[in-house]
Amino acid sequence: SYVLTQPPSVSVAPGKTARITCGGNNIGSKSVHWYQQKPGQAPVLVIYYDSDRPSGIPERFSGSNSGNTATLTISRVEAGDEADYYCQVWDSSSDHPGVVFGGGTKLTVL
Amino acid sequence: EVQLVESGGGLVQPGRSLRLSCTASGFTFGDYAMSWVRQAPGKGLEWVGFIRSKAYGGTTEYAASVKGRFTISRDDSKSIAYLQMNSLKTEDTAVYYCTRDRGTVTTDAFDIWGQGTMVTVSS
Numbered sequence: 001s002y003v004l005t006q007p008p009s010v011s012v013a014p015g016k017t018a019r020i021t022c023g024g025n026n027i028g029s030k031s032v033h034w035y036q037q038k039p040g041q042a043p044v045l046v047i048y049y050d051s052d053r054p055s056g057i058p059e060r061f062s063g064s065n066s067g068n069t070a071t072l073t074i075s076r077v078e079a080g081d082e083a084d085y086y087c088q089v090w091d092s093s094s095d096h097p098g099v100v101f102g103g104g105t106k107l108t109v110l
Numbered sequence: 111e112v113q114l115v116e117s118g119g120g121l122v123q124p125g126r127s128l129r130l131s132c133t134a135s136g137f138t139f140g141d142y143a144m145s146w147v148r149q150a151p152g153k154g155l156e157w158v159g160f161i162r163s164k165a166y167g168g169t170t171e172y173a174a175s176v177k178g179r180f181t182i183s184r185d186d187s188k189s190i191a192y193l194q195m196n197s198l199k200t201e202d203t204a205v206y207y208c209t210r211d212r213g214t215v216t217t218d219a220f221d222i223w224g225q226g227t228m229v230t231v232s233s
């Protein structure tokens with residue numbers, strides 16, 4: 001089955017740029033979506049189709065996807081960005097097509 | 111306001127059944143696919159399954175871990191999606207989220223999420 005690999009944790013100082021990666025075999029050929037989940041809350045879609053932002057999501061959030069790595073970039077990080085982030089794709093390549101989530105990355109704002 | 115509200119969670123014994131409901135408001139429910147996603151305590155997100163809109167046949171797809179035990183259905187007249195869970199196992203213990211799925215034939219991004227409902231499977 002298809003596997004998405006994320007670093008368990010990323011730390012960044014306020015005002016700096018955070019990059020959270022999502023690795024998968026030829027992930028550049030798939031559409032990647034990203035979710036932010038704060039403690040005790042439901043996830044929120046922050047990036048879809050690799051780099052599109054839903055309405056209401058700050059421009060500080062951006063995404064890219066190429067080769068074997070998709071990346072969520074958060075510029076000018078704020079304390080309120082501290083959360084878990086998950087990448088997601090639809091995988092049709094295996095015997096059992098379905099949605100695959102990465103394991104999640106905990107973003108800590110120092 | 112676009113909103114999804116889950117209900118029906120609770121404590122259930124292994125082997126028993128439970129049905130979750132997801133009531134939608136603020137959008138034309140019948141135009142959208144709906145997905146269920148769960149999250150075990152302290153763990154990551156796991157997709158459970160989805161149901162296409164009637165325009166795409168209203169058919170379903172499931173994760174391998176629940177196929178044959180769980181069934182997703184929808185009542186567009188009431189704007190409700192259901193998750194029927196049978197033969198529950200302790201590893202099904204999780205918060206279950208209902209989501210609005212941007213997809214049509216396959217799933218896409220989940221752009222609206224409910225607040226989640228906790229299901230605990232324990233004797």
